[in-house]
Amino acid sequence: MDDKIIVSNRSVLTAKYGAAGLVKIKKSVDVLIAADDKRGINSRLVYLDDAASMKKYKGNAVTVHTSPRQNKEAIDAIFRSAAPEYLMILGAIDVVPHQDIATRHLMRRMIRTRTRTAICPMRATPLTPVISRLSRDPAGSWEGCRI
Numbered sequence: 001m002d003d004k005i006i007v008s009n010r011s012v013l014t015a016k017y018g019a020a021g022l023v024k025i026k027k028s029v030d031v032l033i034a035a036d037d038k039r040g041i042n043s044r045l046v047y048l049d050d051a052a053s054m055k056k057y058k059g060n061a062v063t064v065h066t067s068p069r070q071n072k073e074a075i076d077a078i079f080r081s082a083a084p085e086y087l088m089i090l091g092a093i094d095v096v097p098h099q100d101i102a103t104r105h106l107m108r109r110m111i112r113t114r115t116r117t118a119i120c121p122m123r124a125t126p127l128t129p130v131i132s133r134l135s136r137d138p139a140g141s142w143e144g145c146r147i
Contacts, residue, residue: 001042001082001083002042002043002044002082002084003036003041003042003043003084003085003086004036004041004042004043004044004084004085004086004087004088005043005044005046005078005079005082005084005086005087005088006029006032006033006043006044006045006046006088006090007045007046007047007048007074007075007078007087007088007089007090007096008045008046008047008048008089008090008091008095008096009047009048009049009062009065009071009091009095009096010022010047010049010050011049011065012049012065012091012094012095012096013025013091013095016094016095025090026045029045029090033045041085041086045090046078048061048062048071048074048075048096049061049062049063049065054074054077054078056081057077057078057081057082058077058080058081059073059074059076059077059078059081060073060074060077061074062074065095065097066097067097068097068098068099068100069099071096071097071098071099072099075087075089075096
């Protein structure tokens with residue numbers, strides 16, 4: 001059983017950093033996995049775009065690397081299958097896009113305040129929905145996005 005799953009997208013890392021860069025990243029992840037092992041944490045790196053790896057977790061490989069939905073579904077499949085204690089996403093949103101989530105608390109707040117709100121497209125993470133009041137200009141700019 002894996003205590004920690006590290007997920008990333010191999011093809012995007014290769015396109016972004018080149019083959020030599022991917023080798024350096026893999027070596028760094030191997031060092032992290034070895035350090036985790038010394039602490040009694042069994043860790044594994046899984047590439048979301050690798051069909052063979054995703055098949056082991058009963059999920060589909062990511063084929064459109066810019067799709068937050070495909071990435072979320074792949075991560076969910078890994079999480080359901082492996083049930084790790086920790087999940088680490090390796091890479092920024094250009095490597096593994098994050099899925100914006102509107103929580104129940106957020107929806108109640110939007111209804112209660114009756115304000116024009118939206119998920120801010122910048123600096124959003126899957127676990128931290130970023131809310132911003134839209135400016136009143138007709139273009140609906142995203143000024144005032146805050147964490």
